[in-house]
Amino acid sequence: MAGRDQSSSARWHRRKAARPSEILGAALACxxxxxxxxxxxxxVAARAGITKGTLYLYFRNKxxxxxxxxxxxxxxxxxxxxxxVAQSAEPSSVLLEQLILQWAxxxxxxxxxxxxxxxxxxxxxxxxxxxxxxxxxxxxIALFQxxxxxxxxxxxxxxxxxxxxxxxxxxxxLLAMLWRxxxxxxxGHALDVTTLCLTHVELLxxxxxxxxxxxxxxxxxxxxxxxx
Amino acid sequence: MAGRDQSSSARWHRRKAARPSEILGAALACxxxxxxxxxxxxxVAARAGITKGTLYLYFRNKxxxxxxxxxxxxxxxxxxxxxxVAQSAEPSSVLLEQLILQWAxxxxxxxxxxxxxxxxxxxxxxxxxxxxxxxxxxxxIALFQxxxxxxxxxxxxxxxxxxxxxxxxxxxxLLAMLWRxxxxxxxGHALDVTTLCLTHVELLxxxxxxxxxxxxxxxxxxxxxxxx
DNA sequence: CAAATAAATGACTGGTAGGTTATTAAAGTG
DNA sequence: CACTTTAATAACCTACCAGTCATTTATTTG
Numbered sequence: 001m002a003g004r005d006q007s008s009s010a011r012w013h014r015r016k017a018a019r020p021s022e023i024l025g026a027a028l029a030c031x032x033x034x035x036x037x038x039x040x041x042x043x044v045a046a047r048a049g050i051t052k053g054t055l056y057l058y059f060r061n062k063x064x065x066x067x068x069x070x071x072x073x074x075x076x077x078x079x080x081x082x083x084x085v086a087q088s089a090e091p092s093s094v095l096l097e098q099l100i101l102q103w104a105x106x107x108x109x110x111x112x113x114x115x116x117x118x119x120x121x122x123x124x125x126x127x128x129x130x131x132x133x134x135x136x137x138x139x140x141i142a143l144f145q146x147x148x149x150x151x152x153x154x155x156x157x158x159x160x161x162x163x164x165x166x167x168x169x170x171x172x173x174l175l176a177m178l179w180r181x182x183x184x185x186x187x188g189h190a191l192d193v194t195t196l197c198l199t200h201v202e203l204l205x206x207x208x209x210x211x212x213x214x215x216x217x218x219x220x221x222x223x224x225x226x227x228x
Numbered sequence: 229m230a231g232r233d234q235s236s237s238a239r240w241h242r243r244k245a246a247r248p249s250e251i252l253g254a255a256l257a258c259x260x261x262x263x264x265x266x267x268x269x270x271x272v273a274a275r276a277g278i279t280k281g282t283l284y285l286y287f288r289n290k291x292x293x294x295x296x297x298x299x300x301x302x303x304x305x306x307x308x309x310x311x312x313v314a315q316s317a318e319p320s321s322v323l324l325e326q327l328i329l330q331w332a333x334x335x336x337x338x339x340x341x342x343x344x345x346x347x348x349x350x351x352x353x354x355x356x357x358x359x360x361x362x363x364x365x366x367x368x369i370a371l372f373q374x375x376x377x378x379x380x381x382x383x384x385x386x387x388x389x390x391x392x393x394x395x396x397x398x399x400x401x402l403l404a405m406l407w408r409x410x411x412x413x414x415x416g417h418a419l420d421v422t423t424l425c426l427t428h429v430e431l432l433x434x435x436x437x438x439x440x441x442x443x444x445x446x447x448x449x450x451x452x453x454x455x456x
Numbered sequence: 457c458a459a460a461t462a463a464a465t466g467a468c469t470g471g472t473a474g475g476t477t478a479t480t481a482a483a484g485t486g
Numbered sequence: 487c488a489c490t491t492t493a494a495t496a497a498c499c500t501a502c503c504a505g506t507c508a509t510t511t512a513t514t515t516g
Contacts, residue, residue: 239464239465241464242462242464244462247463278464279464279466280466281465282463282465285462285463
């Protein structure tokens with residue numbers, strides 16, 4: 001997967017530039033599979049095609065390696081999503097769909113291991129939990145809220161508690177990522193995340209649609225109290 | 229929380245009957261906070277008001293303790309939910325709401341730590357993952373599917389992929405439980421799970437409602453394709 | 457109340473894995 | 487092609503913790 005594909009027969013090579021990312025990749029995989037405490041640095045090193053000693057040339061200790069793994073990751077994707085929302089002229093329901101499907105693409109990448117990792121180790125690394133809460137989670141929720149508020153203002157969506165709906169909006173996708181890194185290996189058929197998200201989005205659109213803008217003009221049986 | 233509230237001044241007491249459940253309670257808390265590998269048996273013992281040696285009088289080793297913690301738990305609740313569905317005459321949407329709210333009650337109990345625990349350790353305990361997959365997760369999904377299929381047959385719900393909708397249906401609640409045992413401690417205000425579930429259920433009902441049975445007789449803008 | 461029982465303790469051990477460092481050898485330099 | 491530099495190694499050290507066991511003591515019993 002990484003490391004010694006240098007065709008030469010020499011026992012090892014000096015590859016200072018390539019090591020950090022290779023180590024981070026190996027560490028993400030190991031931490032994702034076993035968790036922080038259960039992961040041995042020897043395994044990370046082996047996976048990166050080096051030895052344990054080399055690891056310490058690039059990271060001060062296990063904890064720093066872990067934090068580097070976690071930090072490298074999702075923040076750029078949040079920023080990307082924020083940019084997309086800021087400059088979109090689409091209907092809010094379409095924007096919501098784009099937002100979810102964009103994140104769903106992460107599921108196929110190694111980064112999809114990070115949510116599980118954070119969740120698992122939040123108790124052992126409080127400062128890291130705070131970092132993620134501020135830089136990813138709260139920003140993510142705020143972004144969904146922005147779209148939802150926009151939709152409500154435009155009369156596309158009916159009024160609802162935007163924070164709670166935001167949490168409902170990304171829950172299935174997030175759970176699918178957690179699933180992939182816990183139960184997926186133990187089950188025969190893979191869960192198709194894209195299909196899941198499409199179904200969910202379709203459900204959401206239906207559920208959010210305001211009486212006003214839908215083809216149905218009469219109020220339905222659903223009460224309009226904002227669930228507070 | 230457990231242990232030495234025996235008013236007497238004696239250094240310790242013989243309480244063979246009470247120990248196992250106290251140990252399991254302490255272990256659930258510790259494992260939930262730190263994970264399996266990072267939890268020290270001395271901490272579990274201290275939390276249970278005993279010493280490490282005593283722990284080994286009741287559980288063969290750390291792994292057995294862990295498995296006992298995980299096994300004790302959610303299966304009875306699944307069975308209870310199955311019974312409720314089997315003998316209910318309510319409309320399917322009401323049944324769905326009851327199902328979710330019933331599970332939401334677990335959030336306030338120590339058992340709410342179990343999903344995180346399983347998710348975290350599925351990679352390290354494959355047999356345990358299988359057990360949970362079969363005895364809890366698959367049964368839970370099947371139960372939701374049952375309700376959904378019933379609703380579709382009766383014309384209450386429009387046709388949709390029941391497995392995917394089932395996953396969407398419990399995702400917010402499950403995520404809230406995970407939240408409680410990871411980020412809740414790092415955030416000022418608590419997440420009100422009941423309100424979250426009520427909002428979600430309201431959204432779901434709206435999203436599932438078939439054009440036929442809603443107060444609105446015209447077909448809405450939402451297409452009826454079963455999202456497959 | 458004394459002897460018997462077994463619940464509980466706490467000091468001990470051994471293996472494991474995080475972290476260090478003296479040594480090796482790959483690549484760069486004149 | 488010597489010589490220098492430093493990436494990489496592998497043997498080593500050590501702290502920690504799961505698991506053990508001889509001893510202590512609360513409780514039961516006759």
